[in-house]
Amino acid sequence: MIRSEYIIELAYLVATALFILALKWLSSPSTARRGVRAGELGMLMAIVGTLYHHGIVDYRWIAIALVLGTIIGVPLGMVHMTAVPQRTALSHAFGALCVTLVGTAEYYLHAPQVDRFMMAVLGLEVILGSLTFTGSLMAAGKLQEVLPQRPITFQGQNLVNLVILALAVALAACLVVSPGQTWLFPVIVVIGLVFGVLMIIPIGGADMPTVISLLNSYAGLSAAAMGFVLDSKLLIIAGALDGASGFILSVNMSKAMNRSFTNVLFGAFGQAQAGVAGTQQARPVRSATADEAAAILAAASKVVIVPGYGMAVAQAQHKVRELFDALTRRGVDVKFAIHPVAGRMPGHMNVLLAEADIPYDHLMGMEDINGDFPQTDVALVIGANDVTNPAARNDASSPIYGMPILDVDKARTVMVIKRGMSPGFAGIDNPLYYLDKTLMLFGDARAFVGGIVRELAGGDHH
Amino acid sequence: MNIDIITSLYVFMLAAFIGFEVIRRVSPLLHTPLMSLTNALDAIAIVGAMILVGEGKSTLATVFGTIAIVAAMSNVVGGFLITDRMLRMFKASGAKK
Numbered sequence: 340m341i342r343s344e345y346i347i348e349l350a351y352l353v354a355t356a357l358f359i360l361a362l363k364w365l366s367s368p369s370t371a372r373r374g375v376r377a378g379e380l381g382m383l384m385a386i387v388g389t390l391y392h393h394g395i396v397d398y399r400w401i402a403i404a405l406v407l408g409t410i411i412g413v414p415l416g417m418v419h420m421t422a423v424p425q426r427t428a429l430s431h432a433f434g435a436l437c438v439t440l441v442g443t444a445e446y447y448l449h450a451p452q453v454d455r456f457m458m459a460v461l462g463l464e465v466i467l468g469s470l471t472f473t474g475s476l477m478a479a480g481k482l483q484e485v486l487p488q489r490p491i492t493f494q495g496q497n498l499v500n501l502v503i504l505a506l507a508v509a510l511a512a513c514l515v516v517s518p519g520q521t522w523l524f525p526v527i528v529v530i531g532l533v534f535g536v537l538m539i540i541p542i543g544g545a546d547m548p549t550v551i552s553l554l555n556s557y558a559g560l561s562a563a564a565m566g567f568v569l570d571s572k573l574l575i576i577a578g579a580l581d582g583a584s585g586f587i588l589s590v591n592m593s594k595a596m597n598r599s600f601t602n603v604l605f606g607a608f609g610q611a612q613a614g615v616a617g618t619q620q621a622r623p624v625r626s627a628t629a630d631e632a633a634a635i636l637a638a639a640s641k642v643v644i645v646p647g648y649g650m651a652v653a654q655a656q657h658k659v660r661e662l663f664d665a666l667t668r669r670g671v672d673v674k675f676a677i678h679p680v681a682g683r684m685p686g687h688m689n690v691l692l693a694e695a696d697i698p699y700d701h702l703m704g705m706e707d708i709n710g711d712f713p714q715t716d717v718a719l720v721i722g723a724n725d726v727t728n729p730a731a732r733n734d735a736s737s738p739i740y741g742m743p744i745l746d747v748d749k750a751r752t753v754m755v756i757k758r759g760m761s762p763g764f765a766g767i768d769n770p771l772y773y774l775d776k777t778l779m780l781f782g783d784a785r786a787f788v789g790g791i792v793r794e795l796a797g798g799d800h801h
Numbered sequence: 802m803n804i805d806i807i808t809s810l811y812v813f814m815l816a817a818f819i820g821f822e823v824i825r826r827v828s829p830l831l832h833t834p835l836m837s838l839t840n841a842l843d844a845i846a847i848v849g850a851m852i853l854v855g856e857g858k859s860t861l862a863t864v865f866g867t868i869a870i871v872a873a874m875s876n877v878v879g880g881f882l883i884t885d886r887m888l889r890m891f892k893a894s895g896a897k898k
Binding site for chain 1: 805806809812813816817819820821823824825826827828829830831832833834835836837838839840841842843844845846847848849850851852853854855856857858859861862863865866867868869870871872873874875876877878879880881882883884885886887888889890891892893894
């Protein structure tokens with residue numbers, strides 16, 4: 340190695356350490372921003388170090404591309420918090436695009452002198468990269484609602500998908516045997532792209548948190564494969580970290596939805612099993628007005644608010660913050676119970692509530708809050724449905740039986756803000772609504788919470 | 802060459818173990834920033850694309866590499882930016898506004 344190469348490798352080494360520290364510091368909100376700084380510094384060192392690479396003779400296109408990427412990146416970093424899931428899916432697509440393009444270019448630079456191991460890794464890289472590219476674009480489209488959210492299924496879908504994927508792998512194996520067959524390479528990429536589309540169309544909106552995590556993992560693994568091809572330890576490590584992160588999140592999400600991994604991939608869930616819920620007769624429910632709800636909340640000493648995505652859709656988080664402030668001022672202990680799949684991606688609901696200035700030490704995960712419900716005076720459910728359905732715990736015939744839920748029904752009083760009695764995402768009726776202790780608060784989440792806040796502010800009620 | 806591959810496999814394996822251990826400790830509170838941060842870090846693939854373009858060995862390499870740099874750079878800038886924006890919002894009870 341020449342001297343400049345040692346210096347570059349040292350820069351990469353430090354960058355690697357900074358990347359690991361970045362993730363380590365993300366373990367707690369108090370150190371998390373330091374983690375971002377570490378990641379930025381590592382990235383800067385790696386990019387600047389690379390500019391000194393002896394093989395680089397032409398900087399024009401690099402400079403243009405860096406500027407262009409920055410111009411595209413800034414607005415993508417400034418999107419609204421509700422749009423973070425689709426932004427994340429889009430960035431998985433960009434990462435996968437980068438990996439696929441570099442892998443393709445590397446192949447044509449070296450073919451037919453590609454040794455077998457390299458060819459196998461290149462095959463893995465472009466198959467994972469291309470399917471993640473179109474898959475993530477599809478996911479982003481569904482989240483942005485430019486594509487239909489409802490799953491599209493057809494007879495023998497899983498078989499078709501498996502055959503297509505197997506074909507891509509078989510063609511890659513042919514290339515391993517005879518890397519000179521350059522025409523095979525674009526065929527593999529195209530098959531990967533098609534598979535990415537087919538993989539996502541049967542997946543419904545409710546399963547997006549799992550899918551995004553899975554695509555995250557694929558994006559990481561394809562980058563790690565690229566690291567093998569380029570013999571870049573830095574890239575292998577960054578890819579492995581990303582892959583591990585996506586994997587952990589996917590497992591978390593599928594556990595939270597009570598689905599196995601294979602079920603998520605091949606299940607075509609989200610497809611309406613509504614029929615199973617049976618015919619719903621109009622069973623009696625108790626309802627209440629905003630001032631009645633305010634009186635009950637004011638008299639409580641412990642309140643747990645259960646937000647669902649419906650709250651975010653109604654843009655009610657700022658009104659919820661006002662409710663939190665009003666109750667806290669009266670000495671009521673207010674906590675938020677966050678189900679792992681409460682948002683459109685892992686942790687999304689926490690971000691939406693933090694954006695509304697709700698202190699994070701009041702945001703509780705499912706495991707931490709479930710023991711508290713029996714001592715809770717009021718559980719206030721806003722825009723959440725299936726994650727509060729006691730049928731998941733005690734009705735073996737329910738399609739969501741076994742799914743971990745928030746034990747809202749164990750609170751002394753339950754209040755549910757809901758537009759009407761229509762069933763939720765999964766089309767399953769919720770027995771919670773018919774309990775004697777449950778009060779239905781019918782109306783738009785934002786307006787209703789606003790009404791409660793006004794009542795609470797209107798001095799001590801009569 | 803072959804020794805390098807074995808070394809790379811060791812590096813991958815160790816990094817995967819570190820990843821599991823470190824990321825398991827990340828609070829579920831921060832799982833969204835976690836994903837956007839790992840996404841930004843993953844864009845380190847930009848380094849490979851830069852070398853590809855800079856060496857200018859073929860037109861294909863220059864064109865594909867340039868697009869790859871644009872894609873990765875947008876992840877670097879956008880990823881760090883949005884992660885920091887999100888994390889700025891997480892405040893403890895005491896530190897209001």
